[in-house]
Structure formats: structure tokens, C-alpha cells
Amino acid sequence: MGAPAQPVESAEQLEAARAEHDVLAVGFFRDPDSVSAIIYLRVADAVHDYPFFLVADPELFKQYEVEDDAVVVFKQFDEGRADFPAADYVADDLMNFLRLETFPLVSELNIDNVWRVTEEANFIKTHFLVFRNASDPRTPSDIEGLVLPVAQKHKGSVLFLLVDMADRRMFHMEEFFGVQRDRTPAMRIFRYEGPTFKFRPQHDGTISTEQVLQFCDDFLTGKLKAFQLQQPLPEDWDAAPVKVLTAQNYADVTLDPTHHVFVMLHAPWCPHCQLVGPIFDQLAELYLPHSDVITLARMDATANEVEGLEFQSFPTFFLYAVDGQRHQFNGSRTLEDFVEFLNEYTTVNLDFGSADGETHADKTCGESEADGGDICTADVGGGGDTGAAAEDGSAGDKADADAEDASAGDTRGSDEAGAPLQSQTKDEL
Incomplete structure (x- = not known):
């Protein structure tokens, strides 16, 4: 050397x-x-x-x-x-x-430099992002020049990043920050010191140095209110065996003291969510006779954000029990393991050895083994950064080959150390 x-x-x-x-x-x-x-x-x-x-x-x-x-x-x-x-x-x-x-005042955020942005995020907790489509002729040609004077003013305290929406590897960034492709340029501010917070101006679609300066100053002086993504609640959200949750009804449903509520947090693009989805649907059918005490529901966690709801990967499964405790399911995603977990933490004791249970098990065995327990990283709700968000976008496309095997051991309802995940109660949402 x-x-x-x-x-x-x-x-x-x-x-x-x-x-x-x-x-x-x-x-x-x-x-x-x-x-x-x-x-x-x-x-x-x-x-x-x-x-x-x-x-x-x-x-x-x-x-x-x-x-x-x-x-x-x-x-x-x-x-x-x-x-x-x-x-x-x-x-x-x-x-x-x-x-x-050694880091530019205004830098392009892409898959190639995400590691360096993540490194910078350990020191600079506020990120100012400008989304633009470089291939759109309506996009100002010198956005970097418009942002640079403000970046010079806040050097060392705010990290200024450009995101090219023409790069499809970055589409999860658009999703996470609620940016619409036909309303660019768009500015967002992301702060992740403690809980994550996102901020946006009143309108998207235009940018100038004055707008950048005003938006940044309004944030630094505490004039902006953080926003969270929320889908409209479908009228038939409770019609199917698996109920549909959005940020609008998540707390009301999961805090119901008369029902155990088993929730699947998923991402539409996550291949592991797509594999386990049919198994979760069959699980809901199994529990239909007990719908008076247990509810199964799913929420698209890429389009809905609930205050206080933190998780690290897709899919994530939480059980909100009637005793006020929240338990996380970390077992292998088979019908049998789901039932065993719910038997342990709810008042419903389903006999999986019944004829009906055996039929469902036979249908899902091959799929669940293929799924294996892999995850797509999410890092949602706290402790994340823009670099991680961009990295997660790439990870979602390649199915996150480095994800841990959640099917090992007897970890149902436990954290990695094996202790029951009961520290968060329904009241903490």
C-alpha cells in the first residue's frame, strides 16, 4: 500500500x-x-x-x-x-x-453518489431538494445557478440537492416527497433529526432564487408546517375481508379497543409484498368467522404516513391487540406462522389443523417458501435520510438481496434480541 x-x-x-x-x-x-x-x-x-x-x-x-x-x-x-x-x-x-x-454546495442526488450524500447526512440534518425533469424543455436550464446563492448563505447547515425525475431509478423519491411529474420544478425540505419531517411550499411548478430563499427562510424561522402523505379513503374500504387503511383512518381502526387489528404495511412495487399478498388475503378469509373480534387490514405505506408510525422494511406486520399493546410479526410469512402468531397474541385460538386450515396451507406452501422472508428496506417514520430514500428506490427494484432472513429461529412477535415487541402501545400512535 x-x-x-x-x-x-x-x-x-x-x-x-x-x-x-x-x-x-x-x-x-x-x-x-x-x-x-x-x-x-x-x-x-x-x-x-x-x-x-x-x-x-x-x-x-x-x-x-x-x-x-x-x-x-x-x-x-x-x-x-x-x-x-x-x-x-x-x-x-x-x-x-x-x-x-469537498462536497459541492449544490449536488445532484443519484444512485452513484448516494453513499456520499448519506455520509453528509450524518452532519447536516436539513436537506433542501429541487425536483426537476432535465429532459423537459420547459425546465429552466440553470436551476443550479438559481439555488447556488441560497446554498452559499446556508453552507454547512443545509444540504442542497437536485433530483432528476427523468432518472427512473429515482421514482421512489418522487413518491416519498409527494411530487407530481407534471408540476415541476418542485421544492421540498427534509429534516430527520429525531422524527423525520417533510415540508413543501404552497405551490409547485416554478422556481427562482427569491422563491428558494423565501422557502428556506420560512423553514428556518419555523413558519412552515410539516406535511404527511395521505390517500383518499375509499368508500368501500371495509367491504372486503382485508380492510383498506389510509392515513385518514389508520388510528381509528387500530385503536379500536374491541378488536385485535393485524395490519400489513406494504409498497406496491415491493416484490416480497406481492408474494405475501395472496397469503394475507387467505389469512383474512380464515378469520372471517371471528370478524367481531379480529380485523385484518393493509395500508400502502408509500402513499400514507401516520404520525408516530415507524418501521424499517416492506412488508411490515403489526398486531394492535385489545390490551393496548402493539406486537410486530417477524416470522416466516406462511399461513401457519401467521396463525400461530395470532393465536399467541389474540383472544382467538384458531385450529390450523382443521380441514379448512390444511387446504389453505397446501395452497400457499410453495409461494411462502419462495418468499422466504426477504424484505425491501423502507426506513420510514424516523432516522432516515434522503440518501437512504434514494438507495431504497434502487433496492426496491433489485429486491434487496442483502436483506436479513426473517424466517430464521423462533422470532414471531419478537425483536432481533428475542424480546417481545410490546414497548409501543396504541396510545403512542
Whole structure:
């Protein structure tokens, strides 16, 4: 493995590196063995996102107008250069400087750079997103230029991101932020320090520097109210064995003290939800004779957001019991395991060994084994970020091959540690 910072012998060498890389860091240290230089090299050894160089030649100090020891970030965006005085500092100071200065003030959010956006989100908790369709001739050509003055004003406190709606890999972002393709450009603000909150202006479809500035200032001064997605409630929402929930009726149905309510939170695009959907329908048929005490329901959690409802993946199953406790189902998604879970946590004890139960089990065995317990990541309700939302969009399309196997062990009604998930009551919704 090579040195963490490449020594620079000439200006031609450094200029060639600047032409090759969008961003690089150069340590100017007259004494390469000084404490300041050693700290720089340790930081360089820990960061692998861009190259590091080391200058000790006094002539290069003069040529690049560096008087004292310093770390200089050269970049092909924003102001092109940023200097960090390095005479007396600690590693964290330099790390914070590099994090701030090596990321564009206005950046395109896409699948290729989502990891870096996610990394930035650990430090900057407020994200300002501009959705636009780059292939639409009606879209202003210089949206980045319109946003840049506001990004400069709020550097280090707000992360400004552009989302191209022509990139179909990002369609989950449109869904999550409630953006309509025929009403762009559209601005959204996302804050995820603690519970996640989304904010939007009164109207979509136009953008100017003044509008960006006003929207951002209104958010920072507390003038905006967070919004949550909500579908209209169908008139026949309770006609089928599996009831339809939206944000409008979720609390009313799940908080009913006379019914156990078993809910499936799903995403229409999630292949695992599509596999388990027919099994859940058959489960509802099994419990129809007990509809006076138990209700099965599903909600499209990509189009409906309920305050206080947090979950990490699709599909997610919650049982709201009549004793006020909420239990999460984490077993394999077979008819038999669903019944065993409901037998344990409800007052209904269904005999799955009956003839009717055996018929349903035979119908679903192959499908449930194929489903296996895979999930599509969601990270909904809290602790997420825009990078994760974009990443989830890609994960949904490829069925999230890295998801954990929820069918292992005897985890029905338990968290990963095996403890019953009873910490959240109906009152906490």
C-alpha cells in the first residue's frame, strides 16, 4: 500500500492532478516531519474519497500563494479552492473542513453518489431538494445557478440537492416527497433529526432564487408546517375481508379497543409484498368467522404516513391487540406462522389443523417458501435520510438481496434480541 499523500515535486505534477480529479487535498508543510504534517498524513490515510498530496518545496509555496503551513482543497466546482491553516490544529478540525469543502454546495442526488450524500447526512440534518425533469424543455436550464446563492448563505447547515425525475431509478423519491411529474420544478425540505419531517411550499411548478430563499427562510424561522402523505379513503374500504387503511383512518381502526387489528404495511412495487399478498388475503378469509373480534387490514405505506408510525422494511406486520399493546410479526410469512402468531397474541385460538386450515396451507406452501422472508428496506417514520430514500428506490427494484432472513429461529412477535415487541402501545400512535 502506497503513502497516504503523494509527494509533489513540481507545479506541472500538481496541475496534472488537478486536471484529472474533481477534488483533491494538498498539504503544504515546510517540515514534512512536523506534528502538523503527521496529523495531515493520518487523516489522509483514513480518507479514501479523493487523493492527497504533500508539498514541501518553498517555491511551490510561493507559486500557490501559501505563506504558512496549510491544507488546500482544489476543486472543479464552487469557488475552486479552500484553505485550512494548519499551524495548530487537531485531526477533527481538518476532517470537518475536508467534509465541508469537498462536497459541492449544490449536488445532484443519484444512485452513484448516494453513499456520499448519506455520509453528509450524518452532519447536516436539513436537506433542501429541487425536483426537476432535465429532459423537459420547459425546465429552466440553470436551476443550479438559481439555488447556488441560497446554498452559499446556508453552507454547512443545509444540504442542497437536485433530483432528476427523468432518472427512473429515482421514482421512489418522487413518491416519498409527494411530487407530481407534471408540476415541476418542485421544492421540498427534509429534516430527520429525531422524527423525520417533510415540508413543501404552497405551490409547485416554478422556481427562482427569491422563491428558494423565501422557502428556506420560512423553514428556518419555523413558519412552515410539516406535511404527511395521505390517500383518499375509499368508500368501500371495509367491504372486503382485508380492510383498506389510509392515513385518514389508520388510528381509528387500530385503536379500536374491541378488536385485535393485524395490519400489513406494504409498497406496491415491493416484490416480497406481492408474494405475501395472496397469503394475507387467505389469512383474512380464515378469520372471517371471528370478524367481531379480529380485523385484518393493509395500508400502502408509500402513499400514507401516520404520525408516530415507524418501521424499517416492506412488508411490515403489526398486531394492535385489545390490551393496548402493539406486537410486530417477524416470522416466516406462511399461513401457519401467521396463525400461530395470532393465536399467541389474540383472544382467538384458531385450529390450523382443521380441514379448512390444511387446504389453505397446501395452497400457499410453495409461494411462502419462495418468499422466504426477504424484505425491501423502507426506513420510514424516523432516522432516515434522503440518501437512504434514494438507495431504497434502487433496492426496491433489485429486491434487496442483502436483506436479513426473517424466517430464521423462533422470532414471531419478537425483536432481533428475542424480546417481545410490546414497548409501543396504541396510545403512542
